[in-house]
Amino acid sequence: MTDQAVSTADTTKLGAQRTLWGDVWRQFVQHKGGVAGTIVFMTIVLVVVFGPFIHTVDPQFLDIRNKNLGPTFAHPMGTDNLGRDMFAQILAGGRITLAVGILAMGLSLVLGTLVGVVAGFFKKLDGILMRTTDLFLALPLLPLLLVIIMLFRDPLRQAFGPEMGIFMLIVFVIGITSWMNTARIVRGEVLALKEREFVLAARSIGTKSWTTIWRHIFPNVLSPVMVSATLGIANAIITESALSFLGLGFPSDFPTWGRLLFDGTSFMTVTPIRVVWPGVMISLVVLSINYIGDGVRDALDPRIRGR
């Protein structure tokens, strides 16, 4: 992606050629919050992905003699009311939470970009697509998500197994209820881009509509899409945790951070630390992603980058 990007015609400076993405990167590195967020987020991702190879305790192993322990050497985060190791559960839950966040963001991004580009580029479809977007924005999302999950949970579990079914359902419902803002931003960008000379030039040499979109329009809307992408992960993680916290997301035997937090609230008087671990993890991830989003937005904003 970065290799074939547009190179700026800045030949006054000698030395290595500057590229657009190089400039963006240099600007991003100067954003302290963005860099700190990236470091924290990458650390969490690495720990969650590779942690289970080092801390090789089965998260579902019941050790009823060692229940409700505080942090010890064998159990760095203590154990729950059934003696399951909290650290292993946090690691396993983090994998699911992050996977849901990234996949749901991907789905909503594809949907939002598609709707936005099509609505902006094809005038005939603009009206109907934007009315649909407005309609989705007027839906009360959290109640509807709860209803959909409650009603469709059992059939999907039977169809795809208890783990895959609920995973697909949650990714799907979060994805199709969070694309609207991306679509609106992308449409606005496309409407402006469509009038530019390079699109006219592409059309005049007989480029087909979809080729124009893919080769000329899409690379230019990439920056707002990237900002949406970072914030979309945070949004999806919060939504998934909220659903699990209300007891309508992932089940206890396949817990995410939201579910661990929900299970922990029943034992707040016995082991208050159980509430803290998953809550801190959710908050850290969301906070770091929001800072990354801020950094990416500043780095991609040419008015700020020029300074």
Next chain:
Amino acid sequence: MLNYTLRRLLFAIPTLIVISFIIFAILALAPSDPTGNLPLTIPAEVREKIRIALGLGEPLPIRYLKWLQQFFINEPLHAIEQMFGFSFGGGEARTRVVSFATRGPVMDTIMERMPQTLWVVGLSYVVGILIAVPIGVISAYKQYSWFDQVGTFVSMVGFSVPTFFTGPLLIVIFSVQLGWFPSVYDTTLEVNSLGTFWQQIKQMIMPVTVLAFYNAAQISRFMRASMLDNLSQDYVRTARAKGMSEKVVILTHVLRNSLIPVVTVIALGIPTIFSGAIITEQIFRVNGLGQLLIIGIQGADIPMVQTLTFMFAVLIVLFNLIADIVYGLLDPRIRYD
């Protein structure tokens, strides 16, 4: 402006009808059976009778139209009759939206639950705004000062930390460890003396704090951004050049202009705090609308869920409209026609 308002109101009607149909369709087409929770010993023909008694015997479009009639005609008529004490006649024939679980009218239950939600949610929103506006103003006025740095960081934290973590955290600290506040909101408490009044305040502090912190974080970000936009405008320099005191420049000129977009953000946020309150009500066991919805969903009480969800949708459409109108009223440069 009136013209625009009327046009928007007319346009809201089809939107709401489509939304009501979507909600109805999701609930009706779901592969789950409202009688599924009943004991298995009930024979099939009795089960069928129960389904008919619940109003599920008719085809889908008829059920939808019946619900529309009940919600849009019968319920308002009933409300008017109750309020003014006269009868339109034929009151017996008008059916109301009836809950599967309680077999009583859904609206009566909602009206019982409404005050708790309005108190907790409404108060937290007001508190949030009262905190957010001064913080946003000072942050922007002293940009990059330590106050701004701390304020921006705290609002970023408040914006990122979900209410379902701040809630249990406050309970762990203030109820479990310190024992200052009760962790459960007691709705049966009647405020009739100074003692019970203090008790009421004590049980409201934590839920209100949780929601107010979250709202304040969001609003102060907008407030700061909007103030910064206005502080660099020419009219600010002119006002200063005329020799106006800094207080007048900031509070009369800049603040009033920066509040315009913030007011719309506040209006747009009101419906979302109702859905955010679902979580907070669940944490502190406040038996408001959010908890009613969760109980309805868990008990497959379709009329209850449908009515509540649709009411949330009405709130969203209504406050979108209000935000646009207020924006036009406050900013004379905005022309809608």
